[in-house]
Amino acid sequence: MEKIRLGIIGLGQRGYGLLKDNIVKLQEYYNVTALCDVYEDRIEQASKTVVENGMEKPFGTTDYNELLMRDDVDAVLISCAWEYHVPVACAAMKAGKAVALEVGGAYSVEDCFLLVNTWEETKVPFMFMENCCYDKYELLATSMARKGVFGEIVHCSGSYSHDLREEVTRGKENRHYRLRNYLNRNCENYPTHELGPIAKLLDINRGNRMVSLVSVASKSCGMEAYVEKHKDTMNPELIGVDFKQGDIVHTIITCAGGETILLKLDTSLPRYYSRDFTVRGTEGFYEQAPNIVFLEKDVDHTIFESTTSVVKHLNNGKEYEEKYLPDIWKNITEEQIKSGHGGMDSIEFIEFAKAYLAGEEMPIDVYDAASWMVISVLSEKSIAQGGAPMDIPDFTGGKWTMRERRDVVPM
Numbered sequence: 001m002e003k004i005r006l007g008i009i010g011l012g013q014r015g016y017g018l019l020k021d022n023i024v025k026l027q028e029y030y031n032v033t034a035l036c037d038v039y040e041d042r043i044e045q046a047s048k049t050v051v052e053n054g055m056e057k058p059f060g061t062t063d064y065n066e067l068l069m070r071d072d073v074d075a076v077l078i079s080c081a082w083e084y085h086v087p088v089a090c091a092a093m094k095a096g097k098a099v100a101l102e103v104g105g106a107y108s109v110e111d112c113f114l115l116v117n118t119w120e121e122t123k124v125p126f127m128f129m130e131n132c133c134y135d136k137y138e139l140l141a142t143s144m145a146r147k148g149v150f151g152e153i154v155h156c157s158g159s160y161s162h163d164l165r166e167e168v169t170r171g172k173e174n175r176h177y178r179l180r181n182y183l184n185r186n187c188e189n190y191p192t193h194e195l196g197p198i199a200k201l202l203d204i205n206r207g208n209r210m211v212s213l214v215s216v217a218s219k220s221c222g223m224e225a226y227v228e229k230h231k232d233t234m235n236p237e238l239i240g241v242d243f244k245q246g247d248i249v250h251t252i253i254t255c256a257g258g259e260t261i262l263l264k265l266d267t268s269l270p271r272y273y274s275r276d277f278t279v280r281g282t283e284g285f286y287e288q289a290p291n292i293v294f295l296e297k298d299v300d301h302t303i304f305e306s307t308t309s310v311v312k313h314l315n316n317g318k319e320y321e322e323k324y325l326p327d328i329w330k331n332i333t334e335e336q337i338k339s340g341h342g343g344m345d346s347i348e349f350i351e352f353a354k355a356y357l358a359g360e361e362m363p364i365d366v367y368d369a370a371s372w373m374v375i376s377v378l379s380e381k382s383i384a385q386g387g388a389p390m391d392i393p394d395f396t397g398g399k400w401t402m403r404e405r406r407d408v409v410p411m
């Protein structure tokens with residue numbers, strides 16, 4: 001079978017992690033031919049991993065333009081810092097390379113249009129690599145929604161709830177981009193892990209679209225408190241510094257179909273990881289954190305009226321898997337489950353490769369990327385103006401009214 005000759009741009013936590021845990025195990029689909037990072041040591045580490053896994057030594061460079069000029073690269077995985085996502089993706093498309101773009105928010109509305117316009121000019125395969133669109137719980141609930149089980153969908157919510165205090169405050173030592181963002185911006189800076197699966201479920205850009213948002217941020221004191229608590233080992237430049245990023249950011253999006261979407265960014269106070277993917281319909285709901293399916297037709301709702309009865313139903317989502325879980329999850333292997341983020345990364349990279357090799361439409365396209373990434377920019381503006389409403393552009397130029405549904409996997 002033909003393989004994708006892959007270049008990787010950005011070999012930090014994610015780029016190297018994907019290489020080591022997924023891509024070298026997917027050699028049926030991928031041959032890594034080129035690597036790029038601004039740091040030589042990261043190129044060397046990744047190059048060694050490629051060779052140890054039986055592939056030829058890849059070309060290495062600190063300049064992504066050099067990688068993009070090569071004839072032995074069909075596609076690039078862009079896993080560099082957020083600020084470079086759009087320029088690198090556009091340069092790649094112009095060089096005729098297929099793009100697998102890692103997630104993150106954007107910095108300007110113009111950048112999002114640039115991404116869309118460049119794709120429309122070049123039409124190279126482009127996929128926004130939102131792995132959470134492939135997770136088990138999001139797909140279980142989406143499959144149930146597709147079968148009408150929840151009735152008419154009215155509201156969805158989700159969060160990026162992840163204690164990043166260590167990652168952000170150790171940013172200088174780890175050469176990580178998040179630190180500068182948390183010091184200088186106040187916005188929903190990472191919307192797509194929760195928004196992606198919701199947007200897919202609500203057919204955003206395909207019969208529906210996001211029309212406007214409001215965004216509100218709490219004060220910022222989580223990072224400051226963490227720095228103070230760890231000041232003996234902390235980068236001295238951070239002691240006494242104010243971080244601009246609010247600790248909790250809520251964003252409410254209104255859709256053309258009348259649905260609302262609530263997003264929460266929650267990354268600088270103590271807590272456990274959660275995406276809180278929640279679907280609310282006229283006949284029932286799904287909540288990811290406790291993995292609860294509630295269908296009015298099946299359950300006497302009075303048992304849900306106290307929190308102690310909720311505990312009895314924790315994880316009852318399992319009972320719905322046999323009937324509704326998409327096959328891709330029913331057939332997942334142990335090796336895939338162990339290979340990063342519980343299996344969703346492996347599924348995502350197989351789906352990208354299959355679509356590329358078959359010349360098929362990508363499951364998460366440039367219109368999805370632009371409309372999900374722009375939320376960061378608009379939330380920043382809304383927060384700065386005291387929660388003022390912001391219009392969300394229609395990146396499809398009106399085509400959302402006629403574009404057909406495209407689920408990431410068969411439901």
Ligand SMILES: NC(=O)c1ccc[n+]([C@@H]2O[C@H](COP(=O)([O-])OP(=O)(O)OC[C@H]3O[C@@H](n4cnc5c(N)ncnc54)[C@H](O)[C@@H]3O)[C@@H](O)[C@H]2O)c1
Pocket residue numbers: 009010011012013014015036037038039042062064079080081082084102103104129130131175176177341
């Ligand atoms: N989907 C997921 O689950 C997931 C998880 C983690 C990170 N990410 C995404 O992956 C991306 C990288 O995150 P990370 O945590 O690995 O960050 P990181 O800072 O550890 O790695 C980014 C790497 O990109 C390199 N880089 C930056 N600018 C570059 C340029 N112009 N040319 C070449 N290399 C450049 C940096 O030197 C660094 O090694 C981000 O977009 C992030 O949002 C996704």
